[in-house]
Amino acid sequence: xxxxxLEHLSLAYAQRGGTFLALSAVNLSIRDGEFVTIVxxxxxxxxxxxxxxxxxxxxxxxxxxLDGRVVTAPGPDRALVFQDFALLPWRTVLAxxxxxxxxxxxxxxxxxxxxxxxxxxxxxxxxxxxxxxQLSGGMxxxxxxxxxxxxxxxxxxxxxPFGALDAQIRQVMGSELLRIWERGRKTILFVxxxxxxxxxxxxxxxxxxxxxxxxxxxxxxxxxxxxxxxxRNDPAFTxxxxxxxxxxxxxxxxxxxxxxxAAEPAAAMPAGAAT
Amino acid sequence: MSVVAQTxxxxxxxxxxxxxxxxxxxxxxxxxxxxxxxxxQIVGANEIIRSDxxxxxxxxxxxxxxxxxxxxxxxxxxxSLEEFVQGFVPAIGIGVAAGIAFAxxxxxxxxxxxxxxxxxxSPIIAFVPIVVVWFGVGTQSKAIMVFLAAVIPIVINTMTGxxxxxxxxxxxxxxxxxxxxxxxxxxxxxxxxPSVMVGVRLAVGRAIVGxxxxxxxxxxxxxxxxxxxxxxxxxxxxxxVLVAVVATFGFLLVTLLxxxxxxxxxxxxxx
Numbered sequence: 452x453x454x455x456x457l458e459h460l461s462l463a464y465a466q467r468g469g470t471f472l473a474l475s476a477v478n479l480s481i482r483d484g485e486f487v488t489i490v491x492x493x494x495x496x497x498x499x500x501x502x503x504x505x506x507x508x509x510x511x512x513x514x515x516x517l518d519g520r521v522v523t524a525p526g527p528d529r530a531l532v533f534q535d536f537a538l539l540p541w542r543t544v545l546a547x548x549x550x551x552x553x554x555x556x557x558x559x560x561x562x563x564x565x566x567x568x569x570x571x572x573x574x575x576x577x578x579x580x581x582x583x584x585q586l587s588g589g590m591x592x593x594x595x596x597x598x599x600x601x602x603x604x605x606x607x608x609x610x611x612p613f614g615a616l617d618a619q620i621r622q623v624m625g626s627e628l629l630r631i632w633e634r635g636r637k638t639i640l641f642v643x644x645x646x647x648x649x650x651x652x653x654x655x656x657x658x659x660x661x662x663x664x665x666x667x668x669x670x671x672x673x674x675x676x677x678x679x680x681x682x683r684n685d686p687a688f689t690x691x692x693x694x695x696x697x698x699x700x701x702x703x704x705x706x707x708x709x710x711x712x713a714a715e716p717a718a719a720m721p722a723g724a725a726t
Numbered sequence: 727m728s729v730v731a732q733t734x735x736x737x738x739x740x741x742x743x744x745x746x747x748x749x750x751x752x753x754x755x756x757x758x759x760x761x762x763x764x765x766x767q768i769v770g771a772n773e774i775i776r777s778d779x780x781x782x783x784x785x786x787x788x789x790x791x792x793x794x795x796x797x798x799x800x801x802x803x804x805x806s807l808e809e810f811v812q813g814f815v816p817a818i819g820i821g822v823a824a825g826i827a828f829a830x831x832x833x834x835x836x837x838x839x840x841x842x843x844x845x846x847x848s849p850i851i852a853f854v855p856i857v858v859v860w861f862g863v864g865t866q867s868k869a870i871m872v873f874l875a876a877v878i879p880i881v882i883n884t885m886t887g888x889x890x891x892x893x894x895x896x897x898x899x900x901x902x903x904x905x906x907x908x909x910x911x912x913x914x915x916x917x918x919x920p921s922v923m924v925g926v927r928l929a930v931g932r933a934i935v936g937x938x939x940x941x942x943x944x945x946x947x948x949x950x951x952x953x954x955x956x957x958x959x960x961x962x963x964x965x966x967v968l969v970a971v972v973a974t975f976g977f978l979l980v981t982l983l984x985x986x987x988x989x990x991x992x993x994x995x996x997x
Contacts, residue, residue, distance in 0.1 A: 505901055507897070507901060524903070525900055525903050527902055527903055531898075531901040533897070533898070536894075538898070539898065539913065539916070539917075540993040540994075541916045541917070541991060541992075541994075550898065550899070550902060550912070551902035553912075554899070554902045554903050554908060554912075582992065582993050583993075602902065
């Protein structure tokens with residue numbers, strides 16, 4: 452299935468003059484099929500948390516469990532969608548979506564069949580043969596989503612997936628994502644710094660704070676589904692927005708001050724993920 | 727044809743329209759060459775400058791025909807081509823393999839970097855005499871020179887290509903559970919391909935210089951050998967024919983490589 456348990460998860464970096472605690476004792480349980488958003492100021496370790504679940508990073512202490520098993524290495528049971536899309540420019544849309552299936556060892560025939568189905572699902576059926584540089588940002592991220600879903604993961608990890616898109620496209624992509632999610636109800640962990648986005652998508656919002664990164668609130672969202680885009684003007688929605696903004700206000704102001712940003716490490720995305 | 731159609735009436739042939747229209751650029755380029763040839767013909771054929779020094783296009787054309795007819799050109803070109811291929815193909819294979827190894831292993835990188843930098847900055851034709859001493863006056867020494875000249879830019883550009891592979895491509899592969907080997911095959915090699923192709927293209931020019939220099943130094947056959955022979959008998963027309971043959975070969979090969987690149991790595995042009 453897709454139940455995630457984060458047990459006392461911490462990550463510390465060695466740094467000049469000591470260690471920097473990126474994440475401090477995060478405990479979190481996510482039910483199968485739950486759509487959870489993680490919101491917080493930049494540098495709060497929300498992306499780091501995803502990298503730990505993906506096992507692209509190893510925690511200093513604590514463990515990630517997927518359906519009870521401790522996660523130790525990256526794998527197709529947890530598929531990532533990246534802010535920078537991370538598509539391979541020499542591959543067509545079809546071949547990009549096949550990447551995860553290739554690495555999973557799915558035979559060629561089956562691979563293109565599965566890939567085609569997922570490309571159609573994200574509405575890019577006419578672009579199978581196109582290269583990423585021929586697509587708009589929104590279309591590229593649709594490819595990223597199709598690639599992640601094609602491996603049939605237990606959990607979908609989305610790291611600010613719409614962060615590089617225009618505001619309007621962003622909203623459209625959000626409602627598209629919900630439409631896709633409604634079909635399969637896969638567990639989704641969605642990191643964002645956009646408060647509205649975090650409310651609109653979620654069953655549950657995890658609010659994080661910075662230095663060290665930790666969970667400061669766990670809010671259940673009871674807005675009805677399916678959600679129209681106009682739900683953002685609903686009084687209930689506005690109340691959530693106010694509540695999260697109140698929680699984050701201190702944080703955002705603090706992390707925006709000169710001293711704080713100088714003290715913070717430049718890389719919220721650990722360099723270790725690169726090599 | 728299309729130039730006339732695409733240029734708005736009244737603007738004529740401006741530099742701006744040249745930048746836009748590929749066919750217009752080609753026509754202007756050909757016109758410049760034609761103008762040069764006409765001027766050369768007038769100056770040379772009328773002995774404005776001694777024609778045994780500069781020759782002239784019609785004489786060069788006649789010489790090309792007679793050298794081709796006698797088999798002199800074809801036979802020597804075949805020898806040069808064989809030497810080129812014998813050196814260039816291994817240079818691609820070994821150069822790419824070494825470039826990958828140097829990019830992936832810090833130890834190898836530290837070990838070989840000074841040597842590569844030294845070879846890259848030294849004029850490769852300085853090695854001709856010693857290569858001839860080692861490998862003789864035959865085709866082998868020429869192939870070695872081609873190899874030495876070609877392998878360096880290929881190694882360097884392959885290395886650069888691998889080290890400049892985007893972190894996000896590697897991350898994507900790793901996230902889906904790729905092993906180290908799979909990351910190399912699926913992200914690093916294809917990602918480095920455009921840079922490898924740049925290295926191979928650079929290598930063409932360098933290899934031709936190495937080849938001709940080695941043949942001119944000492945050899946029995948080959949285009950460089952002919953250049954050397956005709957230079958001692960002060961035959962400008964023959965030398966121009968031979969230079970034109972070498973230049974044409976280089977041009978054709980580079981054009982072919984560009985075509986190949988746009989086929990196998992169409993993305994690199996618009997990354």
